[in-house]
Amino acid sequence: xxxxxxYMKGKLxxxxxxxxxxxxxxxFEINGSKQFLADGCVGILHYDECCVRLNCSxxxxxxxxxxxxLNHLGGDExxxxxxxxxxxxx
Numbered sequence: 782x783x784x785x786x787x788y789m790k791g792k793l794x795x796x797x798x799x800x801x802x803x804x805x806x807x808x809f810e811i812n813g814s815k816q817f818l819a820d821g822c823v824g825i826l827h828y829d830e831c832c833v834r835l836n837c838s839x840x841x842x843x844x845x846x847x848x849x850x851l852n853h854l855g856g857d858e859x860x861x862x863x864x865x866x867x868x869x870x871x
Contacts, residue, residue, distance in 0.1 A: 807837035814865045817844050822859040825851070833861050834871075841871040 807821030819837050826841065827834035828851055833844045849863035 807840055807842075809837075809842070811865070811868065814846075815862060817861040817865055817868070819859045819861075821857055822854070823857065825854070825859070830863070835859055835861075843867075843869040843871055845869070 807819060809820075810816075810818040812818075819835055819842060822835050822837050824836040825833070826836050827843075830849050831845060831847065833849055833851060835842045835844070844861050844865055844867075846866040847864040849861055849865070851859065852862050853860040
């Protein structure tokens with residue numbers, strides 16, 4: 782059964798000439814070395830001031846650095862702030 786959200790996602794991707802298969806992939810943004818945004822996050826696997834590990838459906842993302850904080854986690858979005866040194870996809 783196709784949900785309305787799936788229909789809207791499909792239409793959006795169709796309008797931008799993008800494969801619909803990518804609609805369920807997580808989306809990541811990094812702003813400099815101070816902010817990491819994840820859309821499609823389904824949970825936190827590990828969290829301390831040096832390392833955050835996020836479960837993003839098909840990806841596990843490890844963010845390492847100093848003074849890391851999880852500033853926003855709502856719905857399927859997460860925001861990590863601090864001094865980011867490395868990003869790793871596991």
